[in-house]
Amino acid sequence: MQVDFYKYQGTGNDFIFIDNRQDIFPKNDTKLISKLCDRRFGIGADGLILLENDSEVDFHMDYYNSDASQSMCGNGGRCAVAFAKYLGMIPEKTTFRAIDGIHDAGIDSENVVTLQMHDVTEVREKPAYSFLNTGSPHHVQIVEGLEKFDVKKEGAKLRYGMYGESGSNINFVEQQNEDSFDVRTYERGVENETLSCGTGVTAVAIAMHKIGKTQSNKININTKGGDLAISFETSNGAYSDINLIGPTQQVFKGEITW
């Protein structure tokens, strides 16, 4: 079987995209998904995304981590909007379905995508960390010396040690100023640090506001792969109108044979 694939990156979180509107991809073949994402034996990516038809909204984003597990992906969602625009499926505004439900989004002429995330009503606040779900589960922990921090080792320790079988993504944060934070994320399903995680930086922005590290409702996050912004409204400790904003890029296209 031969199909076209496209590679996108959103602040260095990279994805293989396949136009699956004709239902051509064998999505139950988890070995194939992992192989395609393998950086030595495959194309190489943090995840694979199938763009599919949906009867109610513009499209369905079917996201797989590189180990073929599934969850919501913020950067993947932003790149899916850029891919749908590239395929001529949507204008500048869209509504699409992901594993956590329906999302609104917009894309500008520079391929900067604004993705609306779901409301967050619960942030678990502990002395050393916060935990919340922004479509995917996220542990958020402030550290000193983030640049030299061993994200893979410490992230894996928490992911497997604290969160049981299903695990969590682990975000390490260092504040730069009132509304700006550096973030590095260990992603479950990739089982390594990625250059950026969209649901992760969204979780960090909300957690930092919730614990009083910032009063701002527009937060800038610097990741290894680039800069993202998160805006939100807050009322009675709940967060709504949450938007994840940042660049997307198609980096190449090719053909897969399996």
Ligand SMILES: N[C@@H](CCC[C@H](N)C(=O)O)C(=O)O
């Ligand atoms: N990179 C993603 C998050 C992908 C899902 C995550 N690894 C999980 O399994 O929870 C993002 O940009 O949000």
